[in-house]
Amino acid sequence: MSPIIEAKGVSYRSNGRALVQEIDLAIAQGSFTIVVGPNGAGKSTLMRLLCGELTPSNGAVLLRDQPLTSIPAWRLAHARAVMPQASELSFPFTAFEVASLGVEGLGRGLSRSERQRLTLHALDRADVAHLASRNYQTLSGGERQRVHFARVLAQLAAGRTVEDRQILFLDEPIASLDLKHQLALLETARDLTQDGLTVVAVLHDLQLAAGIGDGVVLMNQGRLVARGAPHTVLTPSRLAEVFGVAVNAGQLPPVPWRLVQAEL
Template sequence: MDVIRAENLSVIRGGRHLLDRVSLGMAAGEVTVILGPNGAGKSTLLRCLSGTLVPDDGHVWLDGAPMAGVPGAVLATRRAVLGQESRLGFAFSVIEVIGLGRIPHTGRSDRAQNLRAIEAAMRATGLLHLAERDFTTLSGGEKQRVHLARTLAQLWPFSRDGASKILLLDEPTNNLDLAHQHRLLKHARALAAQGLAIGAVLHDPNLASGYADRVTVLNNGMIAASGTPAHVLTPELLSEVYGITLQTIGHAARGTPLLFAR
């Protein structure tokens, strides 16, 4: 069963459909990747799924109930969003930045629980040795890991009373080098293995092929295809969507397609 599901979402701005009757589900234990060219509606869809944008038509469901009816304070403990850019100009330490993720738990969690959540988030992202570092002195990749840890602290514990948590990543690999891109997505896969529902907007079909359980391709605000990477990431579909001639070869170890321009 999907933890979160969008049904027939439409978002209209200036007479143009940013989303046009889009339906999508995300299940616990899976990584769902949203692909598509610039302006396809990927980030708009993620904002609807997060509850920060109300669609003009359609509904988003959380555990089978309307997300619109979930109080914001409660929703903030169930889903977290890692945006495209998470800027912070203050000289906070790494542990202080990660601690910001515990704000939604004010009054629900004591200091000991908050510290356990922060430590678990730092351990999961390999940041324990940077706990006291000034955030502003970190590299771009390190800062991205800190913000990922902040979202994990927000969601900790990852499952309580059978209620699965959702982590939404909006173009999380932007401005990261190749090694950091793969490390971040390996983190996402590991979190899915712990029961989180992971949704990620990506630009690179090969990253989707390597890490996604399900892929949805958007084009002009509509779903062009949705399913497993092997079924969706075809050269015919992606050549049409991206307007470039592509070919695929099979990855010997994963059995998923790899794409390259012809």
């Protein structure tokens, strides 16, 4: 099966500095890929290149074998959703109104009531349905992050009426969440891959990456160091080389994701 998204020789420079260098990466449809690496490794830049927010200085990103730069914005909005590290919003919207931004102008044949239903379902999946009428500005950082997760879930649901092969990009989505909601968000994303959704996420927690990812992409200094199954990428010798810390083989077990949840 051809990859749903592929980076071919992708580099990105800003102010004379190479942030991403010569990345070749193919991601299969329905997979959950985790991007890890130290601060400044180029993880978020790679994510922004893959989702089309940035244009490569060299190379190309292909979505279903088509250059990302040639895909109209309306179609791209149906094919992929992006949840950044943080989203600033200064308007006095309710949580429901913020989540409903995901369905505005998207989809085919959706009535107003159907769009509202998709939004409410997304809020429920993100565990913020009880906050629907709250002013977004009064929410905690973690609650706001979950509302934005609902927004991308609603966008994907609306977009599915046009594009059935979709990608969800998550850039450090659990940084402001408590443990319960960290696991819940990642589990929801994982469940969506069972329906064919492709997920690409940047995470700092290596144990979570080892437990939930089908594959791990390890970056350092803008380059792809290794990619593959978690147990083949997150080895003690490679972690010592990239992160500069000694890790014993028993300190980073590839914990099965379902087992982690069960123990909690």
